[in-house]
Amino acid sequence: EAQVTQxxxxxxxxxxxxxxxxxxxxxxxxxxxxxxxxxxxxxxQIYYSMNVEVTDKGDVPEGYKVSRKEKRNFPLILESPxxxxxxxxxxxxxxSENLLEQYFGPGTRLTVT
Amino acid sequence: xxxxxxxxxxxxxxxxxxxxxxCTYSVSGNPYLFWYVQYPNRGLQFLLxxxxxxxxxxxxxxxxxxxxKSQTSFHLKKPSALVSDSALYFCAVRDVGTGxxxxxxxxxxRLQVQP
Numbered sequence: 001e002a003q004v005t006q007x008x009x010x011x012x013x014x015x016x017x018x019x020x021x022x023x024x025x026x027x028x029x030x031x032x033x034x035x036x037x038x039x040x041x042x043x044x045q046i047y048y049s050m051n052v053e054v055t056d057k058g059d060v061p062e063g064y065k066v067s068r069k070e071k072r073n074f075p076l077i078l079e080s081p082x083x084x085x086x087x088x089x090x091x092x093x094x095x096s097e098n099l100l101e102q103y104f105g106p107g108t109r110l111t112v113t
Numbered sequence: 114x115x116x117x118x119x120x121x122x123x124x125x126x127x128x129x130x131x132x133x134x135x136c137t138y139s140v141s142g143n144p145y146l147f148w149y150v151q152y153p154n155r156g157l158q159f160l161l162x163x164x165x166x167x168x169x170x171x172x173x174x175x176x177x178x179x180x181x182k183s184q185t186s187f188h189l190k191k192p193s194a195l196v197s198d199s200a201l202y203f204c205a206v207r208d209v210g211t212g213x214x215x216x217x218x219x220x221x222x223r224l225q226v227q228p
Contacts, residue, residue, distance in 0.1 A: 045215050059215075
């Protein structure tokens with residue numbers, strides 16, 4: 001089954017404790033992206049990657065890091081999480097940078113206390 | 114810069130009635146326009162897109178959307194709403210002219226279909 005998977009689905013952590021949210025897709029997609037969803041703000045892009053070793057900032061990259069060492073994986077790293085990073089996070093992938101159709105993961109709900 | 118606005122936080126409609134969810138956009142070049150739907154506790158699912166050609170595009174689950182260049186709008190429509198259509202709907206735009214390889218999403222409209 002074609003899908004985007006994210007882990008963990010739910011995470012509660014404390015300020016400053018480094019964490020990683022994994023994202024994997026099995027569709028051989030070139031383009032991958034991370035979004036955060038906050039009430040009233042819709043989805044805002046954090047980072048995206050057009051291919052292996054090619055990443056770029058989205059609209060809200062501060063406090064986040066990403067890497068793309070393999071085509072299928074695109075982890076999101078929070079080196080020192082803060083409460084304002086409490087949010088619902090989605091990973092997405094697309095066949096190409098044309099973004100004609102994105103496939104979204106199920107989401108990771110992160111709470112930073 | 115590319116932007117999109119969904120002016121209604123919530124739309125209520127009775128089952129069987131037609132529904133419209135509004136979206137307006139702003140781009141400097143030509144737009145690619147999209148609608149996505151989010152059911153509770155799920156990721157977003159692609160509904161339909163406008164790239165070029167016919168202004169009326171048809172998508173999944175009986176939804177369609179009309180591209181209006183003069184009004185910079187891309188409203189989502191369905192002739193007869195179902196209770197199962199109740200969900201959160203997002204409009205998104207990509208400004209092809211800028212070369213920016215990212216979508217900008219609206220804030221979302223919650224559709225509530227009453228039986």
